[in-house]
Amino acid sequence: MNGQPTAIEKRPGPSTPAQGASFVPFDGEINTQDLHLRLWRAASPRSDSQRRSTAEAGQKYLTARGCEQSPTVLFDAAHYLRQLPWFVRDCADPLDHYLRTGWALGLSPHLAFDTAYLGAALGIRAWTEPPLLAYFEHNEEVSPHPLFDLGVYARHIDTDRLPCARLFEVFIGCWRGAHAPFSRLFSIGFYSKFEPVVLSENVNPLMHYLTTEKERRRDPNPMLHNEWYDLRYPARPGQPADPLIRFARFGLKEGHLPNPFAARQMKLHDACVPVPRDLLLEYVDISGTNRTTERELGQTGMFRSAAQ
Amino acid sequence: MFAKLPPLPPTASRSADNQTASATDIGRNHLAVPVPQDLDAEPHAEIVFNEDRDLITAHEDATMSSVLHIFDRHWHGIRSATACLPGGKLGISHKNAPTPDEIRHIEGLIFKHGFKTVCFQGYSEAADYLAEFLHRDFGSDLRLYVVTHVTTSQFEHAFEMAMLKRVYDKVGRGIIARAGSVKPNFHLFHEKTWPGCVINIPPALSRMVVALPKRESGTVFIPVENTWRKNLYTQVAAAQRSPKVGRVVLVNWPAHLDQLVTLNKIQVVGFQPREGLLAYMALAQLVTNVSFAECQPMTQLEALAVGTPALVGPLRLPGFSDHPLSKLCEVTELDDPGLLSRRMETVLDAWRTDSRGLVEMISDFVGQRVAAGLASYKEFLEL
Secondary structure: OOOOOOHHHHOOOOEOOOOOOEEOOOOOOOOHHHHHHHHHHHOOOHHHHHHHOOHHHHHHHHHHOOOOOOOOOOOOHHHHHHOOOHHHOOOOOHHHHHHHOHHHHOOOOOOOOOHHHHHHHHOOOEEOOOHHHHHHHOOOOOOOOOOOOHHHHHOOEOHHHOOOOOHHHHHHHOHHHOOOOOOOOOOHHHHHHHOOHHHHOOOOHHHHHHHOOHHHOOOOOOOOOHHHHHHHOOOOOOOOOOHHHHHHHHHHHHOOOOOOOHHHHOOOOOOOOOOOHHHHHHHHOOOOOOHHHHHHOOOOOOOEOOOO | OOOOOOOOOOOEEEEEOOEEEEOOOOOOOOOOOOOOOOOOOOOOOOOEEOOHHHHOOOOOOHHHHHEEEEEEOOOHHHHHHHHOOOOEEEEEOOOOOOOHHHHHHHHHHHHHOOOOEEEEEOOOHHHHHHHHHHHHHHHHHOEEEEEEOOOHHHHHOHHHHHHHHHHHHHHHHOOOOEEEEOOOOHHHOOOOEOOOOOOOOOOOOOOOOOOOOOOOOOEEEEOOOOOOOOOHHHHHHHHHHOOOOOEEEEOOOOOOHHHOOOOOOEEEOOOOOHHHHHHHHHHOOEEEEOOOOOOOOHHHHHHHHOOOOEEEOOOOOOOOOOOHHHHHHEOOOOOOHHHHHHHHHHHHHHHHHHHHHHHHHHHHHHHHHHHHHHHHHHHHOOO
């Protein structure tokens, strides 16, 4: 544990994070070696899964694993450490810290890994294991971020040739070779009109958006006016601060208007009545209208689907 | 038309296109057609997008689906002409510059709907302001065009010239790809005008539910405002004096004419919404819009769409001057009630002697007009 506090074992009950599922720490002894091994195996690309399943390979991995090493791009050590108080940021092994205690403190392994959203998607009310591990060990892939739509992204990527276990890892780690529309709400084309660096330097648009200060973020959805939405439907306790993410998680369900002109355009007689979800989704959905983007992204990437 | 609408007099109800009616005129001898409604029932909206009324009479053409027409929602004549065209429809207001929220929304709409071409129908300061933003934010991804609906005779309103100057300046700077006109030969006035003629098309009525009344023999409908250019007095006097005209339906009262002429055939129905106008047009055997200066009046095209011939002044539209219907209905006797009366009678006689031929003539004209109109737009917009 490298001298890190072990307060987690002493806490009287499960922690209650600000949003989503709560976190229930382990009872008793924590076998982090086992957690490392499970994560390494669960995060294995299909082509390597058989080799990793052997005890010998596992032992070799544990012996050779460097402190900065992670079996998945969905653990971002730098991002993780930024969440820790400054006096513990020098911990030698961030992944080990996460698997041992960090997850139970509600710390996020990656900026785009939304634990609360994942918990809701997996139907988990209280985490009893690291969410990153649960994500990889779940039989089917689910999106860990409300602005990443597996269905949309999978339409453009050849899933048979994935170098990672999850499509979301390709999206995060291999964007340069696998740039493609990834969301029904996030338009690469519209966003890049105002943030051209996304196209010119092949920056992952979602990561660019998430790493930009909230006040300086440009609207990624042509129909959702972030600033207006934020004023009209301010974040309630426990809700994400970002208007688009909040809309994706709550606004769609609650029938929120995405802009001041939407009620008239959707022919609603009463702007105060929640908008039916299907109507609202059709209004804000840009996955079928990314024509420009698809043309701009048209060059063949290494994971691009041949069918495209 | 670039003209700003004049302020309404205190007694007026609404102005729509070329109709204004005083409260005292409305209510006389109403026909059995829908009750006039408030056409401008958009009190809080400065921008409107793809409203039903702007789509329902539109022709369909896949080539033009990537075109967004931007019109002024207060200029009803241009709005009516725009409503007949294929493509998206965005109404703005010349009364205020678009707000940042509105510009943001318009850009979102353009992106979401995949519009590649914007065609400003008429031009105002607000349109000019918007054009700057669209050019800045979309650059070459979005081509901007302007269609002017003005004649040089309307330059008595300095506003028209000021707006044209802005358009031509932007053409010079490459912000606006082309400026076209619905007035034939307008390029001979200004070399920065596209040399072709943009042609308006009649409304498609197949999707519209209109209760069309049975045609009434000898009825003439004159849906024009009472201005010098629109020539209401001559038309009323001509219709009134013809023994073959039984009833003359007006939307505006020819004030003081009753001092000189008996107006026993006149019925003023006042301001009419589009459905009401079409119903009166279908009721009449003849619609007249014999004005002194005109580009391509929608009154004529709406009348033809319901199968009623429309007398108009000389339009000289390329490709249509020799059409039998143009020869029958384009008149040069603009300020001569006696001669104009005879031209009215010629058309009314055609109903009696060869109504089938007249209907076929109208149908042929409408078909050609739609084809020519769509072709002219595609050529102008480089589609």
